[in-house]
Amino acid sequence: MKIAINGFGRIGRTILRQILTSPRGSGIEVVCINDITDAEMCAYLFQYDSTFGPYPGEVSLEAGTLCVDGRQIALHQEANVTNLDLAGVDVLMECTGIARTTDLAQRGLTAGARKVLISGPSPAAEVTVVYGVNDADLAGAKIVSNASCTTNAVAGLVQLVDAVAGIEAGHMTTIHCYTNSQPMVDTPRGDFARSRGGAQSMVPTTTSAMHLIDVVLPRLKGRISGAAVRVPTASVSAVDLVATLQSEWDQSDLLMALKASANGSPILGWTEQPLVSSDLRARPESLIIAAPETRMVGTQQLRIFGWYDNEWGFSARMLDVARAMQP
Template sequence: MRVAINGFGRIGRSILRALATTRGGEGVEVALLNDLAPLETCAYLFEYDSTFGPFPGRVEMRPGALALNGAAIPFHHAPDLSALDLSGIDVVLECTGWANTRDVAERGLRAGAEAVLISGPSVAADVTVVTGANDAALTDQAIVSNASCTTNAVAPLLKLLDDLWGVESAHMTTIHCYTGSQPTVDAPREDLARSRAAALSMVPTTTSATKLVEHILPHLKGRTTGAAVRVPTASVSAVDLTARLARRPEDFTERLRAACAASPVLGWTDRPLVSSDLRARPESLVLAGPETLCGPEMTRLFGWYDNEWGFANRIIDVARRMARRDWEENTNVA
């Protein structure tokens, strides 16, 4: 699979790190990088990461390229991706955060790529796919959205609960680390609470996952609500879910633990962990067994997710499925 990464910010760099340092990169060639920032800056931010630490390999700058362990990746600075030649690229990983219109989302296709995968919610996408929640929605669409990190955390959990016991109603609060959308010192924002210094206060706000979950799991529409609290930590977020279930088995915890063990995206821990212990975990959500409470009326579940690393791994997973789809079509034709 040949991919191009458009936008070399937090998610773009996390994707490249995951591909370069884990088995998830087997069979994947990053054929092109594109970002407006200077190559020197991008190389430095990739090599020295405040969250994940130094890159465990050799990072070099070459003329028009970023080299990892001696392998050079062409690096471009095109403000319009359609100006590049992307013929032979299976999937463009669109990580700029600006693909909210069809015109921008289609630029990778106009440059010659087979498909585009957007690393966030986008109304311009043909379909929004969350691994472990609505996998069957991915067919032959050319522009796909991977939703948000929080949606990838909560939607598979809600689907699992609904499949096993039926979800009558649920409320999710994401306890989310601060992000680049918040200021480091008080500064004007449209959302007044989010105009406050990110690392000094807990900030109540909204989450796009509220609407996205209903889009991903339409049969639960009207039965789920959600909110967010941004907290002064730099990485790893959490989901605190309270649900009313239609059926109440006596072996709830045991069945939930077994279901997580069988899931490709959900994890489980019985240890009394804190957020920093979950850094660089690849799962969409790791449920905390000690925090699980199955009461007479309501069930409470708590889980951790590395909102950068886990999300980057899901983008790689969906990109693989998109590329395999094209390969299978060509094989069938042959």
């Protein structure tokens, strides 16, 4: 499969790392990378990463070509991706974060790519997909949204709990590390709380996952509410879900049923260890359920907690969905 990456930021660089260093990248050829940042900066930020550490191989730049462990990848600095020749590209990974209009989302197709996969929520997408939850909805769509990192984490968890015990209603809080959407120190933004320094405070805010859960799991529409708290850590986030179940359960029986289902999932993990967020860095699962933090109150109220690397896990799902988009 041939892919191109448009936007070489956090997700674009993480996708390339996974292609080059993990079995998930088997059979994938990266035709080119496009980013308006100059080539030297692109190469530098790929080689040295504050979250995941230095790239474990050889990285160099030769005449506008990124050379990684002997592979040569063309680097472009086109503001408009339609100026590129993407003929033969199976999937354009649209990772700029700006493809929110039909015009911007279709530019990859105009350039010659067969399909476009957007690394975030986008009203311009034909379908929003969470791998392992509703990827059957792809059905030949050419412009697809990979939803958000939190939607990927929550949707898989909610689907699991509903399948095992039935969810009457639930509330989710994502405890989310800071991102580039927040300032490092107080700076005016559209939202008062999100204008505060992300590295200095816990910031209560909203999450797009709540709308997207209704999209990818329509049978649970209106049953799940949620919010977010941005916290001063650089990577790995968490989901804290409290759900009222449709049936009565003994705690040990429910934990056994949830564990068995999670262990059979292509996107979920399970841990019995008392882990902290840094232990989950660079894990590819959409969510790793933490058994020590999961418990019942009575027989019908469940509190379930899980970790997710919001960059690495999300990038892994980008690659899974890209493969699923192929006929």
